[in-house]
Amino acid sequence: MSNTILEVNNITKIYPTFKLDDVSFTASEGRIVGFIGRNGAGKTTTMKAIYGLLELDSGSIIFDGKTVKKDEQSIKNEIGLLFGGIDYYPNQKIKVLTSVTKRFYENWDEELYRKWLKYFELDEEKKIKELSNGMKVKYGLAVALSHGAKLLILDEPTSGLDPVSRDEVLDCFMKIAKNKGATILFSTHVISDLEKCADDIVYIQKGKIVKACSSREFKEGYLKIEGDPTKLSPLEKDKIGHYREHDGKFSGTIPSEYKTTFEGFTLSESSLEDIMLYIERGVEDEESPF
């Protein structure tokens, strides 16, 4: 078992219309942690809290044995943070922004940075505003990956990327985690990205952590169910989340503990997307005005 590098302990942040409620989870060295939840669930707020951009109401964050409160500067040197793509100073050229940024990092590796620029096919002479969304993400990644960060916090890093670029970036994540031992905490709405590379999943819903475990454990908690709807009793049907009928067949998702209840139906491994829909739609139904 690898060492824990990030501990988020019972952090709470209260806004007038939103509460990050007692959020706790850990991330281990060399692991890719997928941070998922709906829009407004608290993913970005949590990520900002880890980096010390928010003043917390309670709780603590420990990174590599250090606390954000006491060792803010040294922690920031070892974390790469990226919100979507780089969109600061749109009228500046990449080379200008980098020349300023790199001065602040103790472990800046210029050679590595050049390699990332080449790998991502980034032209240093281009202005930030001239970059596509995908290129902005790639530039942000190139910077984040060039200062020897032990933890990369990436908020929606694959949004706006075409499938090929997305695959390249995910491939990068896996190589960075495996070869460099860096931990990656990334949020995404593209659940298929997580299927490809996430070792662990942290699921947040309305400011609370629903589940934080390994990707395998997360998936083992749910099953995909299919079969003939006429064979379902109303009681059984109520237990199925994200229930759909199509072409005389039904499909849905159930928690694994109901496995024995549905022995006569086709049960298979659930995808992360099905599980997310099960968790979210289940809640939505409870509060539905219909």
Added chain:
Amino acid sequence: MKNLLFKEIRLCIPFQAWMFAAFSMFVMIPSWPSLVAFVYPLAGFMTLFPIALANRDILYTSILPIKKTDVVKGKVMLVCFLQLASVVWSIPFGIVKALVLAPSMPVDQTYPELGVNFATYGFVLIVFAVFNIIFLPWYYKKPDGRHSAAQLTAMFVAMGVMGVISALFMAVPGWAEFINDFSNTTSQIVQFSILGVGIIIFLLFAYLCCLWGGKRFKRVNL
């Protein structure tokens, strides 16, 4: 510290701010209150802060490996840098006024002027310090919101201080003549004393801006 100042100068100074800072050369205009020339550098900040906001400078700086309070320190350094640049830039023009233009002009007996001397620069630094201590801690209370109230208030108070100083030299008989007398040792001592007090107040207020602004900015949720 060095990196922060480099970042601020490289990324955060729009052309307009340089231009307004350079208007301190108006100190040369004969028969014109010298202090007024230093309103322009302050007006330049009207463009600097909104442009920084549009460039998402606060988030960019906060993401750099520095303390959150250093974000404020960076801007305080930048503001002080531009103010000092405007002072340095004005010096040759001030010398021309003091040594060439003013002696050839008839002395205005009705409204004698502070002129350009060491004391003038002491007063300028005090005015800048007053502007900074009002504007910067106020701005960093809510840096992503409206800041025109903070800036306008700081400008008007700074202009008020300028007005009071200028008016005193016009109103009190002999003061303007005394302060501009470079051959008088007592005048020189007074000039240097005012300059010294100006430097101390300017530095002290800059430190307080970092302290109070940083304290307020720490509570801001980015």
